[in-house]
Amino acid sequence: MALDEIDLARATDVLVREELERAAGFATPLLRHRFLSRRMALRQILGGELGIEPAHVTLGLSARGKPIVLDRPGVFFNVSHSGALGLLALSAHSEIGVDVETVREVPRWTEIVREFFDETERELLLRTDRSVGTFLSYWTRKEAVAKATGLGLNLPLSSFAVSNFSGDEASIVMIRGVKGTPRKWHVRDLMSGPDHMAALASSHACAEIIWKEFPVHGE
Numbered sequence: 255m256a257l258d259e260i261d262l263a264r265a266t267d268v269l270v271r272e273e274l275e276r277a278a279g280f281a282t283p284l285l286r287h288r289f290l291s292r293r294m295a296l297r298q299i300l301g302g303e304l305g306i307e308p309a310h311v312t313l314g315l316s317a318r319g320k321p322i323v324l325d326r327p328g329v330f331f332n333v334s335h336s337g338a339l340g341l342l343a344l345s346a347h348s349e350i351g352v353d354v355e356t357v358r359e360v361p362r363w364t365e366i367v368r369e370f371f372d373e374t375e376r377e378l379l380l381r382t383d384r385s386v387g388t389f390l391s392y393w394t395r396k397e398a399v400a401k402a403t404g405l406g407l408n409l410p411l412s413s414f415a416v417s418n419f420s421g422d423e424a425s426i427v428m429i430r431g432v433k434g435t436p437r438k439w440h441v442r443d444l445m446s447g448p449d450h451m452a453a454l455a456s457s458h459a460c461a462e463i464i465w466k467e468f469p470v471h472g473e
């Protein structure tokens with residue numbers, strides 16, 4: 255079955271009780287539908303890569319709340335979605351985080367920069383390059399790092415800078431002053447517009463990492 259042919263009617267065969275309960279808790283049918291679509295795609299991709307049935311992928315959460323495969327402690331993955339696009343990254347060697355954002359207007363993005371970004375980034379974004387595109391590229395890099403650590407947006411986004419990237423190679427990002435989290439991350443851009451920005455953060459430089467796009471269905 256191709257990813258764009260995901261049959262949501264099969265959700266009850268593939269998803270576990272907790273996932274169906276979480277789906278039932280969404281406030282609108284659209285949100286419920288989008289969650290089911292994401293989970294079916296996630297299980298299908300992970301199952302395909304791990305060589306097991308999608309329904310048998312044992313999804314759970316780390317102590318920090320990051321989704322993991324419970325019975326494959328050496329497998330690392332992370333997912334992001336924005337609008338109709340989903341992105342999943344998978345590695346057998348390296349802790350990873352991904353983020354994708356649709357290129358769009360972001361109301362009050364300068365306030366986010368002022369309040370949450372590092373000083374160098376503030377200087378660049380508020381004085382030199384006041385473009386929402388640059389903001390989104392910094393945001394995806396920052397969220398990819400935050401998700402790689404497992405802390406998500408509980409990681410202070412001002413504790414590291416992502417403004418000094420060069421070329422297509424991964425750049426090194428150092429987190430300052432956060433205890434219990436590896437400091438050094440390798441970050442690269444996966445998409446740089448025109449429709450989406452996306453970034454990937456990994457704990458190891460040369461780790462073999464695959465990433466796949468998948469559609470997130472609406473109504």
Ligand SMILES: CC(C)(COP(=O)(O)OP(=O)(O)OC[C@H]1O[C@@H](n2cnc3c(N)ncnc32)[C@H](O)[C@@H]1OP(=O)(O)O)[C@@H](O)C(=O)NCCC(=O)NCCS
Binds near residue numbers: 289352
């Ligand atoms: C994880 C987080 C960064 C997601 O941000 P987002 O822009 O809404 O969503 P994205 O599409 O990029 O990523 C969502 C996916 O991230 C993954 N994810 C969830 N928690 C995660 C964590 N702690 N670390 C890494 N990845 C996580 C999930 O696979 C999720 O997909 P799902 O919703 O289908 O389960 C954000 O929700 C967060 O920081 N959560 C942890 C802190 C928290 O719970 N705060 C609540 C308010 S105090």
